[in-house]
Amino acid sequence: MLSRTADNLFWMARHIERAENTARVLDVAHRTSLLPLDIEGTEAYLWYAPLNITGCAAGYEVKYGLARADAVTRYMALDPDNPASIYTCLRLARENARAVRGAITSEMWEVINATWLELNRLSRHMDYEKFPDYFDWVKDRSHLFRGVTLGTIQKDIALSFIKLGTFLERADNTARILDVKYHILLPSVHDVGGAADYYQWGSLLRSVSAFEAYRKIYRDVISPLRVAELLILRDDMPRSLHACMNEVEAALIDINGSSGREARRRAGEQHAALHFGRIEDVFKQGLHEYLTGFLAHTDLLGREIRDAYLARRDRFGAMPLRSAEQVQKVS
Numbered sequence: 001m002l003s004r005t006a007d008n009l010f011w012m013a014r015h016i017e018r019a020e021n022t023a024r025v026l027d028v029a030h031r032t033s034l035l036p037l038d039i040e041g042t043e044a045y046l047w048y049a050p051l052n053i054t055g056c057a058a059g060y061e062v063k064y065g066l067a068r069a070d071a072v073t074r075y076m077a078l079d080p081d082n083p084a085s086i087y088t089c090l091r092l093a094r095e096n097a098r099a100v101r102g103a104i105t106s107e108m109w110e111v112i113n114a115t116w117l118e119l120n121r122l123s124r125h126m127d128y129e130k131f132p133d134y135f136d137w138v139k140d141r142s143h144l145f146r147g148v149t150l151g152t153i154q155k156d157i158a159l160s161f162i163k164l165g166t167f168l169e170r171a172d173n174t175a176r177i178l179d180v181k182y183h184i185l186l187p188s189v190h191d192v193g194g195a196a197d198y199y200q201w202g203s204l205l206r207s208v209s210a211f212e213a214y215r216k217i218y219r220d221v222i223s224p225l226r227v228a229e230l231l232i233l234r235d236d237m238p239r240s241l242h243a244c245m246n247e248v249e250a251a252l253i254d255i256n257g258s259s260g261r262e263a264r265r266r267a268g269e270q271h272a273a274l275h276f277g278r279i280e281d282v283f284k285q286g287l288h289e290y291l292t293g294f295l296a297h298t299d300l301l302g303r304e305i306r307d308a309y310l311a312r313r314d315r316f317g318a319m320p321l322r323s324a325e326q327v328q329k330v331s
Contacts, residue, residue, distance in 0.1 A: 005100050006161050007311035012096035012104075013165035016112075019089035020142035021173035023135040025050045026076055028177070028207035030132055032200055033069060047072045053176045054084050070128050077131065078123050086138055090119055105152040108145065115141045157255055164251040164305065171244035172298050174208060178231050179291040201227055208239045228287060229279040241294060242274040248301075255309065263304035270297050 029050050047067040051057040056075070059082060064071045079085045094116040097109055118141075122134065146166070153159050201222045205211040210230060217234075218226050235242040249267045252260060282290045 003309060004311045005103055005158075006309050008096040008100045009103060009158055009161040010165040010305075010310060012093050012100070012112075013162040014169045015089045015093035015096065016142055016145055017166045017169040018084065018173070019086045019093070020139055021170070021177075022050075022054060022076055022084065022086050022089065023138035024207045025053050025173075025177060026073060027132065027135040028203045030069075030073075030135075031203040031206070049180050050076055053173075053180050056082060056084050059083075073128065073131050074126075077134065078126060087119065087123060090116055090138075103158045105148075107148045107152045111141070111145050111148050115145070160251045160254040161309075163247055164255070167244040167247040167251070168298065168302060168305070170239060171241050171248070172295065174231055174239050174241060174244065175291045175294050175298070177204065177207060178228065179288055179295075205230075210237060210239065213237055225279060225283065228282065232282060232290075233274060233277055233279055235275075242271075245271040245274055252305075257308070260305070260308040263301060263308050266297070266301045266304055270294075270301065 029047060032046060047069055048057065051060050051067060051072060054076065060067070060072065060075050063081075064075065075082055076085055078087045080087055080091075082088060090112075094112050097104060097112045101109060118137075122137070126134065149159070149162060153162075201224065202211060205214050205222070205227060208231065214222065214227065214230055217230065220226070230237050230240065232241045234240050235246055237243055245267065249264070249271045252264045252267050
């Protein structure tokens, strides 16, 4: 396969997954904002979370200044000037898909093209109260695209690059969402174990569609240790780091090629650490430190994949891979 075609397939999938995950991040922020806020500065503290997770804080502050619910939501959902907004992600996904019409099925193209056309219609009449429904719509369109992809595309190297982009992006976002719970969403250490803490963990689980899975597996109250175990180490949870790295490693093995030896080695090393890891060791190291290290490894893996298989020049404004340093503790 030509590296340009592989590049477009990889970024098409990654843009769609990033759009969905941005919708999930904003959705959990909206859910959390419904809780009583009785601590000074909590609103700005809360709404800085989605900016911090997605690495959009610097661009937002230049344009809007202090984090506010309506401004943050609009900037991350619909702002064409934000390279990581849902609007931009879906536009770039469509442009990448159009460039490889011969490598994807007509049904895949129809879904992604219809999504873009509907997005333009919705964005013209979007009130703040309508954003929760908009987030659900984005998630539904992402689910539809993945379902159509798996149901219609030939199981060849093109599908491997689509999976590679999807699950590398999903692993990155799961780590970011989990990390931000400790350092942004929780307004005070005194709230640990309280009602606000419980609802924030519940919102976090719902943001990655893991609430029902948690109840089924643990049948107990929500605890940070078990939430972290579910989203990091359990390979039967579709959005866990372990499950994502299962798919990334399998995709790289399917792609093969001598130029990707280092990428396969790094993916295998990261997968083995998750496969044999223990949640007690994760917390002993420190959850923030562990997740920051995971993000750094994922960033390096993304660069290895780019150098081995993908076109060197950024076509259609492909977003740079986000570094681990973009998620930092807010003091």
